Amino acid sequence: MATTYRTCPISGMQFEDQAEKLMRWNAVAGVLWLLVGGVTALLVILTRWPAIKLLPADQFYLILTAHGIDMLILWILFFEMAVLYFASSTLLRCRIATPKIAWLGFWLMVVGGIITNVAIFQGESSVMFTSYVPMQAKPHFYLGIILVAVGALLGTCVFFGTLVVAKKDKTYQGSLPLVTFGALTAAIIATFTILSGAGILIPTFFWSMGWIKEIDAQLYRMVWWGLGHSSQQINVAAHVSVWYLTAAVLFNAKPLSEKVSRFAFLLYILFLQLASAHHLLSDPGMSAEWKVLNTSYFMYFAVMASMIHGFTVPGAIEAAQRRKGFTNGMFEWLRKAPWGNPVFSGMFISLVSFGFLGGISGVVLGTEQINMLMHNTFYVPGHFHTTVVSGTTLAFMSITFLLVPVLFRRELILPKLCQIQPYLYGISMGVLGLVMMGAGTLGVSRRHWDMAFSGAPFQYEWPGAAYLMMGLTGIFGVLAVIGGGLWILLIVGSLLFGKKLDGGKVSDKPTPIPVETQAASAVAHGSDHQPVPGTVVLALLLFVTFVLYYFVNWKYLSEVWLLS
């Protein structure tokens, strides 16, 4: 198929015509789902805020179901499709494989997303994001998700195909760039995830049609979480790739060690899928041995991988900054970083939030026995709002500030507000996660309409601190929604009203990535080793926090009723 290649004058990146259109449409569709997810977020927050309690129970559960599906599946998956096409076609400077199939995938995802949302808003499919059997939704609820999954699988295949095209057309020499390698990790995990999803949602769809009599509730939970948790691991691999991408574009940072960073991604592929167990630790159906081995990703190898990335990403930035001459003291490199650039500030807040809040709370939550203190409490959504929201979503938001001029050829409007947005969103979301975890530690349930238990035969009064935490959840939740809404306004506003930028030279042929001369690689080899003391201090701070918080929770556990 005839196509053209545009070289962006700002970034020097090369966009193939079809891939560029696919990235734009996927990103825009993602933003629209984020808008729906954001409106539902506000309604959820205003209902769980005990002083307001906006919605009646039935509408609350309906809206909460929509919030989960639209955010965790639709917003993230559409954006990830754009990331996959970018990491393959753009970074490798080649044409995209089978664009028609990529478009088919896109439209399947759009149609599937709409069908599932119609099912939810019709009101008889308020089964939550997890849709645990034997609670039943309408058949089109499941059908929509299946279509989205098939569409995403097609997109993933196009990504794999594009890697083959680049290799065949020799648009690059040697190994894949690290960011593409990270995206490949995400795509491999995605394939596993989508197959798990198909393995449970197709039978569940049959069951809702009456073609299958029964699905075992425990089996459903195990296989469903092969989709539910593993899809969050796609996000981890994708946003870690985005961190490396940001570091490379803004600082020209190179990985401290290609070998270490790639090995860490490989550990994700090998072990992350075991995380289905995180959701089954308080279940009757699995043995303790199974739980211990799986919940720890086979002895914490995937945690080790995340700790490695948590070191090498800021380390790469520090090394690059020091090479530029910011060498005073421990932290000049960080102080003099471009904090006014939302691409950087968003990425760095995402890194800190994911490491300190999401990472640590996740490991504690996933400890077999400690899980009993937190299972199904408000701690769980608290945890994942610091991973998938102030981690993944914020990373995607910040990279979009880069993509607007480069991919959409528009200047950002209201640059002052663009500067503020990552701080407003990232910090309020981080605090939101913390106070949610606080409420969960006091026992408050997730997915629960009424802390006062109206209509119950007894009364139970939560501690005052729990109400305080829920009030703070309301306040910071609203702030976070404002921050998210601001991002949508800025991005959509820039796409519609931003000053048009020059698209750059268009050619019929891709320009391959130039092969570096032997001399250049000799310089890169070893001899320019740069110490990173600031990163070491940050990493040790993370480690100490991690160890303290981990053992504090064992202490809490030792104080409850005896169980055996």
Add this chain to the structure above:
Amino acid sequence: MSAILPPSDRLWWKQPIDKVEWAWIGIAFVWGMIMFAMMIYWHIYGKQNLSNEAYKTTPELFAAKAEKFIAENTIRTETDQDIPVVKVPAGGDGYLIARLWAWYPILELEEGQTYKIHLSSMDYLHGFSLQPVNINIEVIPGYEHVVKMTPTKKGTYAIVCNEYCGIGHHSMLGRIYVK
């Protein structure tokens, strides 16, 4: 070069890893092993481990066993719904039914005694969330989970349902007395 270009050294896997990176990998590895060992240690020496004893059952079978237990051990009824308060024999078996939208019956336990509490659901998933102790266990239809519990303090405890089970989920509140 940078992370968005192919590695400048074609033989990147032969480059030596810096000492600081090795040290951090070492810390992460050892910490992972400690956390892994901690879970096993707690199974041997810890006093809070979730029971592995579970059986496949059906709502009918479980309800029959629970009704027998209630008939034999009820000491009084409470609330205008006359919910039976059932004294679980010290060291013996107690049954707790989760259903839309109630925990049934009320159990009465003694401090320091160990009980085998059988949990199952009649319909959807439910969540056994004992407050203010904050112990949380998933209750699944078709599975009878036998959890050994030893209350450590006297008082009136609430069982909140913390697995979403439909429109009346928020009113699903149970009670346990510890004398």
